[in-house]
Amino acid sequence: xxxxxxxxxxxxxxxxxxxxxxxxxxxxxxxxxxxxxxxxxxxxxxxxxxxxxxxxxxxxxxxxxxxxxxxxxxxxxxxxxxxxxxxxxxxxxxxxxxxxxxxxxxxxxxxxxxxxxxxxxxxxxxxxxxxxxxxxxxxxxxxxxxxxxxxxxxxxxxxxxxxxxxxxxxxxxxxxxxxxxxxxxxxxxxxxxxxxxxxxxxxxxxxxxxxxxxxxxxxxxxxxxxxxxxxxxxxxxxxxxxxxxxxxxxxxxxxxxxxxxxxxxxxxxxxxxxxxxxxxxxxxxxxxxxxxxxxxxxxxxxxxxxxxxxxxxxxxxxxxxxxxxxxxxxxx
Ligand code: NAD
Ligand code: TDX
Numbered sequence: 001x002x003x004x005x006x007x008x009x010x011x012x013x014x015x016x017x018x019x020x021x022x023x024x025x026x027x028x029x030x031x032x033x034x035x036x037x038x039x040x041x042x043x044x045x046x047x048x049x050x051x052x053x054x055x056x057x058x059x060x061x062x063x064x065x066x067x068x069x070x071x072x073x074x075x076x077x078x079x080x081x082x083x084x085x086x087x088x089x090x091x092x093x094x095x096x097x098x099x100x101x102x103x104x105x106x107x108x109x110x111x112x113x114x115x116x117x118x119x120x121x122x123x124x125x126x127x128x129x130x131x132x133x134x135x136x137x138x139x140x141x142x143x144x145x146x147x148x149x150x151x152x153x154x155x156x157x158x159x160x161x162x163x164x165x166x167x168x169x170x171x172x173x174x175x176x177x178x179x180x181x182x183x184x185x186x187x188x189x190x191x192x193x194x195x196x197x198x199x200x201x202x203x204x205x206x207x208x209x210x211x212x213x214x215x216x217x218x219x220x221x222x223x224x225x226x227x228x229x230x231x232x233x234x235x236x237x238x239x240x241x242x243x244x245x246x247x248x249x250x251x252x253x254x255x256x257x258x259x260x261x262x263x264x265x266x267x268x269x270x271x272x273x274x275x276x277x278x279x280x281x282x283x284x285x286x287x288x289x290x291x292x293x294x295x296x297x298x299x300x301x302x303x304x305x306x307x308x309x310x311x312x313x314x315x316x317x318x319x320x321x322x323x324x325x326x327x328x329x330x331x332x
Contacts, residue, residue, distance in 0.1 A: 001026050001027055003028045005072035005075045011082070013178055030052075030053045031055065059101035069112050073114070080151075081097045081151075084149070085330070091151075102159065109168055114169075116171075120155065124142050125140045126149075127276045173239050177278065196255065204247060205269070211247075212245065213243050215243055226291045227285070242282075253302060271332075
């Protein structure tokens with residue numbers, strides 16, 4: 001049992017991980033989260049105060065981070081600005097949170113000799129050809145496309161440098177696209193589900209042929225815990241569950257599962273620099289650490305996610321109008 005400092009623990013994946021770490025693995029958790037527009041205290045509801053301490057604060061706050069890291073056995077770092085479209089509209093917050101924030105955490109774990117796990121994305125590798133069979137591995141060269149993925153790539157490089165230069169005890173994981181409950185309505189799948197629930201037609205960027213490799217957030221959380229508990233220091237592990245789908249078929253599936261005509265969606269302006277395809281080869285994680293995804297069937301996972309949004313309007317509805325107003329301004 002460890003005392004974990006989880007940054008970004010009020011976000012989509014960080015809150016899922018916090019539940020997982022406390023309820024399945026028996027760790028105690030301190031969450032450090034700034035509660036930006038993307039953070040929601042309600043996502044941690046139901047966890048006992050004996051096991052979870054919540055601190056509202058910023059990962060760029062050196063004094064606060066130093067004190068919390070000093071008290072922890074390990075840091076699991078999820079906090080980030082996470083949405084590509086926002087990074088295209090206003091990149092600066094991404095530099096602050098993703099690059100400076102990771103730097104502040106690295107300096108604190110270095111000072112206190114605390115184990116660090118850095119949560120990152122497959123987007124650091126850029127994109128793959130649409131009709132190819134090549135997938136990302138731990139050896140793929142970095143080639144980020146957007147301000148978001150460039151700042152995540154920068155944060156990964158900082159972690160690697162702190163491992164090599166200062167001997168920081170760190171691991172990195174790069175995961176593919178997550179779905180599941182508690183995801184902000186700005187993201188693709190919840191946006192389309194909540195559009196249908198609000199009587200708005202789903203919005204597909206461009207032709208919708210872009211491919212994403214979907215994994216349930218529960219499987220991502222389990223993988224991060226596996227790397228934290230069993231991963232080799234200094235190593236990177238890719239996380240993915242063989243879930244490649246093109247965006248058009250995902251929208252059609254959502255509409256069908258929600259009892260609508262499969263073509264009841266709109267094509268809208270494409271994302272500038274839109275990555276074509278992501279695909280993860282997770283052989284290293286599976287063979288070396290024995291991790292396997294539990295949510296093998298995307299359609300079942302998506303149906304359960306739709307039910308969750310139908311049943312939790314109070315959680316997502318307050319963010320819906322502002323999110324759609326942002327997209328309307330972008331022509332999306
Ligand atoms: P999210 O946007 O839902 O949550 C981010 C959380 O971080 C929020 O609670 C927010 O309040 C907090 N935060 C942001 N800036 C902060 C700061 N300066 N100080 C303290 N807290 C701050 O993001 P998510 O989708 O849960 O992603 C979590 C992590 O996983 C990110 O590092 C992201 O790059 C990575 N990741 C996400 C996906 C995905 O599909 N969503 C896939 C691979 C990797
Ligand atoms: O309304 C939409 N219509 C649409 O066609 C939205 C919001 C998105 N899209 C497309 C763009 C992408 O091809 O759907 C795909 C998924 O979009 P996002 O949910 O914005 O995810 P993506 O840009 O792929 O990045 C996600 O996965 C990697 C997360 O947001 C990142 O945090 C993570 O690192």
